[in-house]
Amino acid sequence: MRSATLYFNFTLFRKNLSRFWPIWGLYGFLWLMLLPVNVLVNGEYMGRGQARMLPLEYCSGYLGAAVFFSLVFGILAAMAVFSYLYSSRSAGFLHTLPLRREGLFLTNYLSGLAFLIVPNLAVFLLSVLVEAAFGILVFSSLFTWLVVTCLLNLFFYSFAVFCAMFTGHILALPAFYGILNILAAGLCYLLQDMASRFLFGFTGAAWMEKAATWLTPILYLGQHTGIEYGEAGTNSAYFSGLGYVFLLALVGVAFAGLALVVYRRRQLESAGDVVSVGWVKPVFQYGVAFCCSITLGSLFDNIFSSLLPRSAWILLAWMLLWGAFGCFVAAMLLHKSFWVFKPCWKGCTVFLAILTAAMCLMELDGFGFETRVPAAAQVKTVYLISMESHPNDDLDWITYTIDDPELIEAVTELHRRIAEEKSWLEKAADTRTGSWATDEADGLETQTEGGIDLRLTYNLTDGTVMERYYYLPVTTDTLADPDSPDAMLQALLNTPGLSERLYFRNWSEDDRLVDAVLTAVRRDGVSQGLYTEEYLPAQALPELEAAVRADLAAGNLGRRYLLEDRERLENCCYCDLLLTYRLVETAQENQSVTVSGTAPAAAATQASTRTIAITLQRSATNTMAVLEKYGIDPDTMLPSHAEYQMMES
Incomplete structure (x- = not known):
């Protein structure tokens, strides 16, 4: 008879520890070599400054040892303790035990977490003893390592458990876990690259990059954690970003709670399914289709760029091809069958139609992005970022800061002219060339064709920032035309007095x-x-x-x-x-x-x-x-x- 109150089974907990000892054993061994054994071997030559720095260096950065080990061993622990969910026989057997689902989840969850936390405590105590024996004990540094490492363990392990609840296939779990850890950053890069092809002048979206950083734990930790130094150098070093690590740990607790909610409603018959939760299946199918569309579409567009023109429409064709491919491959995984065309072609058609409409909306400037030029009165300051020009003195590759109303008017007029010349400027950006010629009269070698990267950043009076990027082809003929964008730019740079202010x-x-x-x-x-x-x-x-x-x-x-x-x-x-x-x-x-x-x-x-x-x-x-x-x-x-x-x- 099922117990209505049993929420933890010590026997199952102990069995998990003994059955999966290679995971926590290897994890503990690696930390043992990096901390106490390292100090034991080199302690004779280490000072207190080095002893303080050693544990902190393992905690900071994009892929410090603490982050890397938590990332890898977090998924290994989750795969081990919840492996029974991926076999119908094991799932059925464990769920017949006199233990509530909450108790079964909690026992296994704590088992996997113990694989990481217990070795941390053991390594911490051994490190304290070894450093004390050499007279170089820096307790605060070792304790910081223990806290940061345990908190990172909590986040990455809980996230892995959360992923484990959505699949019934053990090989799908590390794939989901790995992809979701970098998905936001990858999508941000690909979407911005794609937008630069469809939106003339697009240079990036700061809000998207910021969101991608917050949704990518490795980037988040790399940007918000590190080592700070006081006046005493290494002897006063301390870990910076502990608050951000605590925030990640709280997110980990939330993931664990969500995982429990999903686990309570999980169907045992889903063992063996790539996706075990019904409402997630269409999200998975069209998510895979979208990722294949932008990833493989961009990849093949670059591969065949020497054979096909670099056009937004060519890129769209590649995206539609690989979007359909991703849609049907995902359907095959969900249905466990190769014959999925008949039940899935309607959904695939709708997906491709939506994708086409979205891309056409961007290419045809349905949002007015490409033609938007701020009025001079709305601009507080405009920057011409890293302008390349000749000669090569202090004004080469410099950022021009312009706040004079007349010069701002000249910049906005240049911007309008560039927007008017969109069609041929886009083609020129895809076929960048440079050429030189030798004058037959005197043998002087001169440049006849080149190009300039123009990056504009407007600080507007309403507090917003507007950024644009353009490639301007430059030739001797276009420079002779005062209405061409490059001639207008050169005239702007040569405004009397501007060079004086910059020098x-x-x-x-x-x-x-x-x-x-x-x-x-x-x-x-x-x-x-x-x-x-x-x-x-x-x-x-x-x-x-x-x-x-x-x-x-x-x-x-x-x-x-x-x-x-x-x-x-x-x-x-x-x-x-x-x-x-x-x-x-x-x-x-x-x-x-x-x-x-x-x-x-x-x-x-x-x-x-x-x-x-x-x-x-x-x-x-x-x-x-x-x-x-x-x-x-x-x-x-x-x-x-x-x-x-x-x-x-």
């Missing part, structure tokens, strides 16, 4: 110029190869600084180019001007000392200086006049890139 973005009015260096000055009478540094005298610095600022403000210096074309090569010198400033916040007290120009920054230390690198340009008439005044002939000593290329060829 001197970290500059203070009290900072003092202490050195000016020309990096590559060509010496007279040398036809090839000899270029030397030239330090300008101290008396030239005030004049030079004023001339540089004047040229930058007028747009005659700091000009940016999107191609290494003839204009860029003929205007930009082979030489850079390095201006070194002594910073007011770290400069020495005596600011009146005359600093000679014979060494970089003279008496200033490296920590108290900042150097600005500006490529000299022939159009900078004020700067060139000052250099000529102090003995630097621009025509003979500062060759342009074009002159350098022809002299050195």
